[in-house]
Amino acid sequence: MKKLLASIVKDFRLLLRDKVGLILMFAMPILLVLVITSLQNNTFKIVNDHQVPLVFFNQDGEEVSLELERALREVGMFDLIVDSKSSKSSNVSDISNTMSGHDALVGLYIPKGFSDRITQNAEQLTSQALKDLGVGGEVASFSENALSDLDVYYSPVLQESYRMAVEGALRSSLQVIQSRKMLNLIYQALNESEMPEEVEQDLLHNEIVLNSQTVTNDGSGKIPNAPQHNVPAWTIFAMFFMVTSLGSSLVREKLNGSFIRLKTMPGGYLVGIFSKQLVYLTVALAQVVVIFSIGAWIFPHIGLPALELPSDLLALFVVSVVSGLCAISYALCLGVYSNTEEQTNGFGAVSIVILAALGGILVPSFAMPESFRIFTAISPLHWCLEAYYELFLASGKLADLWPSLWPILAITLFLQVLAFVGLKRKNLI
Incomplete structure (x- = not known):
């Protein structure tokens, strides 16, 4: 336990030194949430009010x-x-x-x-x-x-x-x-x-009246606003962008010989890998708290609708943890197989943007051509977004989330196994 705590402290210190990584994980998504939500909210106003x-x-x-x-x-x-x-x-x-x-x-x-x-x-x-x-x-x-x-x-x-x-x-x-x-x-x-x-x-x-209603699991029929769509989406995007920080950290440790030194210690490098995942899971949950808090309490003061949190907070916590683990697994896998920081940062950033586009974050899935929709299932961001939308848009409960949670867990397990195989092949564990 002492080794794990020491490793966690070490990883937290490394994280605090990574100014660029912190900006990409916190400042960038906050800016994106503010800008995109403002634009979409203004679009709603043009359609409905202006x-x-x-x-x-x-x-x-x-x-x-x-x-x-x-x-x-x-x-x-x-x-x-x-x-x-x-x-x-x-x-x-x-x-x-x-x-x-x-x-x-x-x-x-x-x-x-x-x-x-x-x-x-x-x-x-x-x-x-x-x-x-x-x-x-x-x-x-x-x-x-x-x-x-x-x-x-x-x-x-x-x-x-x-x-x-x-x-x-x-x-x-x-x-x-x-x-x-x-x-x-x-x-x-x-x-x-x-x-x-x-x-x-x-x-x-003398015309037929059309009664429009929103279908929700709790029967409330609430119409989702712009923050309900955008805040969860860009929070997921922020989680997966930790690839630039976590992936680069793994590459640096491989290049400077930290892996070799850690292999000689009791517990080996698996303790270090586990501590990194705990640290970055904390980061992912911090991203959720920060971005959701801005949506719930800051948005009303800048002329935007407030983010309405779902009633099932346990389900929200579960979705956030599972999504964070999936993002960590992707970053871990990429860091293991990359040989330079440039590879991690370049491929990581581009791949996240592509997966976000396929997953419905940049473009709604229903607006995609039919030939592209078949690729949404391979994007972990798609399933994370579906789980959040089930909570925020459909007012679902934890039991309603499993059709989206199972694919996330399967992708996470696959990425963890792939990372473990990579560590074994490179004699790092």
Whole structure:
């Protein structure tokens, strides 16, 4: 026991001297958590709270185009910008300059005659529908150009997902206007009078309500916020980045002859290996405490949602210990097989980034191409992330974690055996 305690003290002193390693294990992940969570939280706000600035270039100025303007305001997604200059813009250069002047992300160009063509199209469709019902006369002559295309201009900074959301909102507004026109024409043809306002509202707004719910194990239905996604993910990333410190420490001891001296002592180098794992497991748990504490208590003071810790703290501790052991095993294995510190640091850093990408930390797993998803199972970071997400997003308990914990334990055991084989082959134990 005295030898183990002495070895632990020695490894702690070596760790405290490794300033770069401490920065990579603590300062870097804290910075990543702050930056990435802020960006993602702002993205959530843009989608849910912020309005997209849209310049409305209305060359038509008639009833239907004005109705479209009102409909877009009612959608609530757009901050509609209409002024005299925007209505006179007629070419791409003018439209681009107007959008830049208003810092607008979207521009919608309504050509002259838009209202007439919408009305003509509604009359044609109504006439055809009434004839099919046997209550109409001759069908109005059909013009293939009854509807004209609308040009939508986007700022290059607007991502494809937002463009799709914008186009969906525009199509919805246009569909409401066309439906209103047709309903009024059909009502007039059948009743020879204008459709009452209340009837029109009932017909247009009598829609099925979608009740959105989040599925959680405890039935709470809480919607996870940005910290719930990011804090566990980047904590795992921080754990595995200990490869630069632990791996380099092993390589240094091999190069300076410490292994040979320790082999002559009772207990051999296995005591030293065990003490290193205990020290770095303490580091991993310290990373969890520090980063989670920042998420829970510092985030609210800098305008971010607070990290809500899971109710099952024992399960959180188990996941953290198992994830830490897996990260230690990876660093240990890499340190045993590396011959220089450059190999450990270079390959270790690159491999962790690749495993993080495959594991769903850099890019969500569901967003990956199908051909890449088969590789997620080989990434230990993926299973660590799944275990944390089961706690933070699905409000799971310890019993719910075993589908993710078993792969982590299997990978950890494999890496430990691989490291032991490497130590034996190099006559280090």
